[in-house]
Amino acid sequence: xxxxxxxxxxxxxxxxxxxxxxxxxxxxxxxxxxxxxxxxxxxxxxxxxxxxxxxxxxxxxxxxxxxxxxxxxxxxxxxxxxxxxxxxxxxxxxxxxxxxxxxxxxxxxxxxxxxxxxxxxxxxxxxxxxxxxxxxxxxxxxxxxxxxxxxxxxxxxxxxxxxxxxxxxxxxxxxxxxxxxxxxxxxxxxxxxxxxxxxxxxxxxxxxxxxxxxxxxxxxxxxxxxxxxxxxxxxxxxxx
Amino acid sequence: xxxxxxxxxxxxxxxxxxxxxxxxxxxxxxxxxxxxxxxxxxxxxxxxxxxxxxxxxxxxxxxxxxxxxxxxxxxxxxxxxxxxxxxxxxxxxxxxxxxxxxxxxxxxxxxxxxxxxxxxxxxxxxxxxxxxxxxxxxxxxxxxxxxxxxxxxxxxxxxxxxxxxxxxxxxxxxxxxxxxxxxxxxxxxxxxxxxxxxxxxxxxxxxxxxxxxxxxxxxxxxxxxxxxxxxxxxxxxxxx
DNA sequence: GGGCGACCTTGATCAAGATCAATTTTGCCA
DNA sequence: TGGCAAAATTGATCTTGATCAAGGTCGCCC
Numbered sequence: 001x002x003x004x005x006x007x008x009x010x011x012x013x014x015x016x017x018x019x020x021x022x023x024x025x026x027x028x029x030x031x032x033x034x035x036x037x038x039x040x041x042x043x044x045x046x047x048x049x050x051x052x053x054x055x056x057x058x059x060x061x062x063x064x065x066x067x068x069x070x071x072x073x074x075x076x077x078x079x080x081x082x083x084x085x086x087x088x089x090x091x092x093x094x095x096x097x098x099x100x101x102x103x104x105x106x107x108x109x110x111x112x113x114x115x116x117x118x119x120x121x122x123x124x125x126x127x128x129x130x131x132x133x134x135x136x137x138x139x140x141x142x143x144x145x146x147x148x149x150x151x152x153x154x155x156x157x158x159x160x161x162x163x164x165x166x167x168x169x170x171x172x173x174x175x176x177x178x179x180x181x182x183x184x185x186x187x188x189x190x191x192x193x194x195x196x197x198x199x200x201x202x203x204x205x206x207x208x209x210x211x212x213x214x215x216x217x218x219x220x221x222x223x224x225x226x227x228x229x230x231x232x233x234x235x236x237x238x239x240x
Numbered sequence: 241x242x243x244x245x246x247x248x249x250x251x252x253x254x255x256x257x258x259x260x261x262x263x264x265x266x267x268x269x270x271x272x273x274x275x276x277x278x279x280x281x282x283x284x285x286x287x288x289x290x291x292x293x294x295x296x297x298x299x300x301x302x303x304x305x306x307x308x309x310x311x312x313x314x315x316x317x318x319x320x321x322x323x324x325x326x327x328x329x330x331x332x333x334x335x336x337x338x339x340x341x342x343x344x345x346x347x348x349x350x351x352x353x354x355x356x357x358x359x360x361x362x363x364x365x366x367x368x369x370x371x372x373x374x375x376x377x378x379x380x381x382x383x384x385x386x387x388x389x390x391x392x393x394x395x396x397x398x399x400x401x402x403x404x405x406x407x408x409x410x411x412x413x414x415x416x417x418x419x420x421x422x423x424x425x426x427x428x429x430x431x432x433x434x435x436x437x438x439x440x441x442x443x444x445x446x447x448x449x450x451x452x453x454x455x456x457x458x459x460x461x462x463x464x465x466x467x468x469x470x471x472x473x474x475x476x477x478x479x480x
Numbered sequence: 481g482g483g484c485g486a487c488c489t490t491g492a493t494c495a496a497g498a499t500c501a502a503t504t505t506t507g508c509c510a
Numbered sequence: 511t512g513g514c515a516a517a518a519t520t521g522a523t524c525t526t527g528a529t530c531a532a533g534g535t536c537g538c539c540c
Contacts, residue, residue, distance in 0.1 A: 086392045142381055152316075153318065156440025204528075224535080
């Protein structure tokens with residue numbers, strides 16, 4: 001794990017700093033120079049390999065993680081080990097349940113991930129002082145709530161085929177958002193098991209649905225993770 | 241529908257006023273006298289019979305509803321009519337998706353319901369001015385997000401028996417929260433169809449699970465809606 | 481380049497819950 | 511109080527997705 005001082009001039013915390021790459025979605029411009037200085041003093045840039053845990057379920061929350069690159073999965077586990085993924089986060093989301101003493105879930109790197117870690121107190125102080133930052137975080141929370149409720153429909157009322165199509169569409173829209181037309185190309189940021197745990201299915205069922213999408217000419221798969229969507233319209237039609 | 245001027249002295253908007261019945265959970269004390277006067281001028285108290293819609297899916301949001309009595313269900317519907325309930329709201333929640341032009345879901349009275357309706361602009365102006373109110377609404381949003389993610393585990397990974405037990409426990413904790421010991425007594429605020437739509441099941445499956453809980457001596461049911469939980473511990477043990 | 485382990489696919493069978501089809505119960509109103 | 515429609519229960523059967531069981535593929539490290 002690479003931990004280095006955070007330099008304000010080469011700042012790449014997408015959600016909190018000015019010179020970020022993903023300016024259009026992040027918190028850039030929300031902070032004034034003083035606030036940026038304060039932030040840069042307390043922030044550390046950290047890399048996590050795929051599979052590494054950022055925050056454990058029911059553990060104390062000491063810091064928030066600003067997601068710069070990669071995909072983070074949020075999951076919950078029943079006592080007997082059954083697991084459900086309850087959300088995916090993409091850059092430039094803030095990872096971590098605001099204001100909670102204990103994290104209600106596990107946050108884990110789904111792919112290799114780069115974050116900027118901000119101590120809890122630092123961020124919460126900034127939120128107090130900065131209305132723009134506050135509004136951004138409120139908007140992120142409300143958006144996550146919308147997404148969670150959308151996914152409840154998927155979990156409760158869709159068939160296995162519709163579930164897998166919905167997930168592919170969700171991932172495509174985050175990882176290849178600019179693309180026009182019918183095609184989308186991307187690498188799945190998660191294993192079949194993760195997908196099953198997100199969809200409330202087994203890996204076998206997920207695999208069979210992938211095979212069906214392939215057979216029906218809607219996608220091609222190479223090397224397990226590389227997906228090409230040939231007909232976005234047909235994929236959408238399978239989402240229910 | 242009974243619409244009457246809202247009188248500040250007999251104010252009973254639990255979440256926004258001072259003399260509310262559910263002081264411990266609401267927004268009482270968040271507003272100063274000026275703000276209360278502003279609010280009282282624009283607020284209307286409204287009663288909705290069970291089944292009546294407060295806000296429709298994909299319709300323009302013109303006002304928020306402060307829930308004073310009863311239970312509101314939030315639902316989403318797929319094109320072919322499949323329905324999923326994505327949340328329940330109890331007094332003194334604020335009903336309505338903050339800051340959205342269009343409501344992402346339907347809000348409907350599950351039982352008979354009393355609300356205070358606040359125009360969108362009025363509440364949003366108050367939020368700007370009042371940090372305590374702002375924090376309360378942020379906390380409600382974050383709590384709803386936690387609840388939605390908890391429910392995703394129920395929808396994705398629990399069996400029918402565990403789902404029904406989880407719902408009974410959820411309702412018991414809201415409708416008979418003070419009770420000590422092993423017993424809880426309450427009236428279900430929703431039909432078997434609503435419960436099925438919340439759990440991602442059919443009414444037949446819900447009914448069979450109720451019969452099983454009865455047979456196993458965990459609950460008694462009278463008149464379809466009146467529930468007595470005989471052993472809270474056994475009910476909890478069935479939640480997974 | 482070969483070998484090993486993790487991950488994925490495919491097939492056969494099983495079971496939980498859906499569907500279809502009657503009854504029964506409840507609430508309501510005349 | 512009786513009658514009726516809506517809601518709930520119960521039973522028989524079917525279907526979807528889970529489970530069990532082999533193989534196959536991929537990626538990585540020596």
